[in-house]
Amino acid sequence: MHLLLDLDNTLVDRERAFASWAAGLVAEAGGGPEDLAWLLRADADGLTPRRELATRIAERLLPRAAPGDLEQRLLMEHVEHVTCSPAVLAHLRRLQGQGVRLTVLSNGTGRQQRAKLERTGLAALLDAVVISEEVGAAKPDPAIFAAALAQAPSDPDTWMIGDHPEADIRGGAAAGLRTGWVSRGRPWPHAAPPTLQAPTLAALLDLLPAGAHRPGTVH
Incomplete structure (x- = not known):
């Protein structure tokens, strides 16, 4: 994955x-x-x-x-x-231990976003970082998804997980990916739903092992 x-x-x-x-x-x-x-x-x-x-x-x-x-x-x-919750860090360590490849795919400047990764300890848990300023394309542009997918081109089970309905979820779906929406308590605004959705990232990651191939929701 x-x-x-x-x-x-x-x-x-x-x-x-x-x-x-x-x-x-x-x-x-x-x-x-x-x-x-x-x-x-x-x-x-x-x-x-x-x-x-x-x-x-x-x-x-x-x-x-x-x-x-x-x-x-x-x-x-x-x-x-900026902070990253201990629950999210624990989930990422678990996934890393299971061999799941972890790539950050972010719009923004390289200096700013990489500073956040270093400050929160996330940098040590990632396999790759793809940032819009550095690749010359921003989500939902297909080019930035192509750059991220190139990090593990042989893995057919790839997900885009994020909080933005357009940039993350519809962009990821257009790239042919399964999607996980971090809703932050908001209702999904479009007809076609993401593969998975939950109010927080920790709750969403909880769904992945049991629900990686079927739609699901945590309310």
């Missing part, structure tokens, strides 16, 4: 890490709760381009800051708040 694993809000809790960092930035700027709520909305779970968000932060909170400097802060400072 070969697992392609998304990083942010799948392997690591990017949502909580960014919220923690954002609270410090708002306090630094002398802002209040409404500013923090605005920043979390503006971040859009990391999907807003960093330069665009940096410009908006400068306009609202830090008018003396250079957007380029803020962009670098957005990219790197929340990394110090």
Whole structure:
């Protein structure tokens, strides 16, 4: 078995890490709760381009800051708040011991995403890392899936596991993979469901040994 694993809000809790960092930035700027709520909305779970968000932060909170400097802060400072749950690490060690190949497949910059892997101890558990900036294509582009599949071209039992319905799940399905959706409590938004779904990665990985070849759901 070969697992392609998304990083942010799948392997690591990017949502909580960014919220923690954002609270410090708002306090630094002398802002209040409404500013923090605005920043979390503006971040859009990391999907807003960093330069665009940096410009908006400068306009609202830090008018003396250079957007380029803020962009670098957005990219790197929340990394110090990133965590991976002990349950996920234990699952990955178990899978690694069973001979399952583990590849991170992530959109983002190499410097940022690799720093998260090192900080959380995930780097030592992985067979390969495929990051959009480094391969020149981002999920759901078929090219990035092809780059990840090249890490184990002879394994017919390959899964894409992630939290994003389009980038991870529909992208993975289009590449011919079984899919596992980390729902984070959200309802599945499309007609065709993923192969497996569960609210957390740990719960989803629990399904794999018994349910690797059939659809299933944990509520």
